[in-house]
Amino acid sequence: MDNIIVVKDLVKKFKEVTAVNGISFEVPRGEVFAFLGPNGAGKSTTIKMLTTILDKTSGHITLNGFDPEKNREDVRKSFGIVFQDHSLDDDLTAYENMEFHAALYNVTTANNVRQHRIEEMMKFVELWDRKDSMVKTFSGGMKRRLEIARGLLHHPKILFLDEPTLGLDPQTRNHVWEYLKEINKNENMTIFFTTHYMEEAEKIADKISVIDHGDIIATGTAEDLKKQTSTETLEDAFLALTGKNIRENEATGLDGLRSDSKMWRRH
Amino acid sequence: MQAAYILWLRQVKKYYRSKSRVIGSLGQPLLFLLAFGFGFGSIYQKAENGNYLEFLAPGIILMSVLFTALFSGIEIIWDKQFGFLKETLVAPVPRINIMLGRTLGGATVATIQGAIVFLLAMLFGFRPQNISMVFIAFVFVFLAALLFTSVGTIIASKMDDMQGFQLIMNFLVMPTFFLSGALFPLSGLPPIMKTFIQFNPLTYAVDGVRGTLTNVFAFSPLTDFAVLAVVTCILLLLGSYFFEKIQA
Numbered sequence A: 001m002d003n004i005i006v007v008k009d010l011v012k013k014f015k016e017v018t019a020v021n022g023i024s025f026e027v028p029r030g031e032v033f034a035f036l037g038p039n040g041a042g043k044s045t046t047i048k049m050l051t052t053i054l055d056k057t058s059g060h061i062t063l064n065g066f067d068p069e070k071n072r073e074d075v076r077k078s079f080g081i082v083f084q085d086h087s088l089d090d091d092l093t094a095y096e097n098m099e100f101h102a103a104l105y106n107v108t109t110a111n112n113v114r115q116h117r118i119e120e121m122m123k124f125v126e127l128w129d130r131k132d133s134m135v136k137t138f139s140g141g142m143k144r145r146l147e148i149a150r151g152l153l154h155h156p157k158i159l160f161l162d163e164p165t166l167g168l169d170p171q172t173r174n175h176v177w178e179y180l181k182e183i184n185k186n187e188n189m190t191i192f193f194t195t196h197y198m199e200e201a202e203k204i205a206d207k208i209s210v211i212d213h214g215d216i217i218a219t220g221t222a223e224d225l226k227k228q229t230s231t232e233t234l235e236d237a238f239l240a241l242t243g244k245n246i247r248e249n250e251a252t253g254l255d256g257l258r259s260d261s262k263m264w265r266r267h
Numbered sequence B: 001m002q003a004a005y006i007l008w009l010r011q012v013k014k015y016y017r018s019k020s021r022v023i024g025s026l027g028q029p030l031l032f033l034l035a036f037g038f039g040f041g042s043i044y045q046k047a048e049n050g051n052y053l054e055f056l057a058p059g060i061i062l063m064s065v066l067f068t069a070l071f072s073g074i075e076i077i078w079d080k081q082f083g084f085l086k087e088t089l090v091a092p093v094p095r096i097n098i099m100l101g102r103t104l105g106g107a108t109v110a111t112i113q114g115a116i117v118f119l120l121a122m123l124f125g126f127r128p129q130n131i132s133m134v135f136i137a138f139v140f141v142f143l144a145a146l147l148f149t150s151v152g153t154i155i156a157s158k159m160d161d162m163q164g165f166q167l168i169m170n171f172l173v174m175p176t177f178f179l180s181g182a183l184f185p186l187s188g189l190p191p192i193m194k195t196f197i198q199f200n201p202l203t204y205a206v207d208g209v210r211g212t213l214t215n216v217f218a219f220s221p222l223t224d225f226a227v228l229a230v231v232t233c234i235l236l237l238l239g240s241y242f243f244e245k246i247q248a
Helices: A045-048 A072-078 A096-105 A112-122 A140-152 A171-188 A200-205 A224-227 A234-242 A253-259 B003-016 B021-040 B042-048 B052-081 B086-087 B095-123 B129-159 B163-179 B191-198 B201-214 B221-244
Strands: A001-014 A016-028 A031-034 A058-063 A080-082 A156-161 A190-194 A205-212 A214-220
Touching: A001 A045, A001 A190, A016 A045, A016 A190, A016 A205, A016 A214, A031 A045, A031 A200, A045 A156, A045 A190, A045 B003, A058 A171, A072 A080, A080 A140, A096 A112, A096 A140, A096 B003, A096 B086, A112 A140, A112 B129, A140 A156, A140 A171, A140 A224, A156 A171, A171 A200, A200 A234, A205 A234, A214 A224, A224 A234, A234 A253, B003 B021, B003 B095, B021 B042, B021 B052, B021 B095, B042 B052, B052 B086, B052 B095, B052 B129, B052 B163, B052 B201, B086 B095, B095 B221, B129 B201, B129 B221, B201 B221
Parallel strands: A031 A190, A031 A205, A080 A156, A156 A190
Antiparallel strands: A001 A016, A001 A058, A205 A214
């Protein structure tokens, strides 16, 4: 079995702070991989380095056989991503958001392939009947589903999901995972996700890695982790591994403004 | 190139959909045309300088272009805040195409805005000397639009939030507008002011448009064009350099 993601001794430093401290892991092709950790543990920083948004300080990354810093475009074609925070254009319709993505990823327009693919994915997440609505009229769950449809549009080999179900009701969460499992099975697409909902990781992931203070402290199936910590649930195993202290993480300027960004929103 | 096109299309679509933005941004040029055009008109005429509206209109067209273009560039900050920027940053497209598409979109929108103000000025009695020169005038307008959208892009690439917004408004936009010859002739100014004005690219845009529309040049059409073209190229290069460096 080949590994679609190989990470070796990966380090990321922001000035004095070490966000990721020499981690190594592999994700086999077709696997559903959960990356767990408390706030500020280094999850998002790792995803950013894997997805070419952030350059690493040192170490090696191979994604679908490519290096994110040397072969940016090959890497970018290989994955789809659903970001932690909202990333749709609210002032465009759902269909236009999809079209925008298709154009960026150069999904062919010959024989209406592009239109059919957009229709297929929007039907898949049950948003086809709302295709001409402005995204700003959508609920949080609908936006998430659209982001997932968008992330899948260009047939990625890996889908990254950074807390994809944050703030969604149990019905929508359940729904979202059903779509994702289906694609994972049918297209052998690798899924790499982070979440704070332990029962989600337990139910869905083939393998789990726990990261804390920039180090990977445990890897295995949910069963392995429970056995290792002699606990009953993954949540308890997680707490046993990472401690019970609440993490204080400092907000960046961007986070600070995002919180009152609604004030600035213009229509 | 498809990526650049879709980014251009997005800017233009968002512009014509936001009716309030179009109307809102016409308020200021309208006020300037009325208050200055008619308010100072008689004094200007008494000083035997001719029709002030004719002198002022090109300056107001470019004021509108300056504001719209700069803010189109700065819109990148909004995309940073609302997360949409990341969608374009992870796309398998060279960043330069993304930056070019956005900048051309912003410049197109600013040029349309300039055209609306031009029609508004016509409504108040502004008449170009030679109607066939209007096209040439809009070459200058478009160059200015491109130039200031790039300035906006550079600022937005370096800024993470809108905290510095007032700073930009007071120390960049307003001086650029007031010290450009948009409102008053360059002759008879104190030398220090003149120096400032000569280093301001907007001065050459104002002169180019005013010259082509009313036949009165402070410099020459070639000088205006050359200065604008060179500065625009430099700023486009700088803009794409800084845009390339954005890490989310």
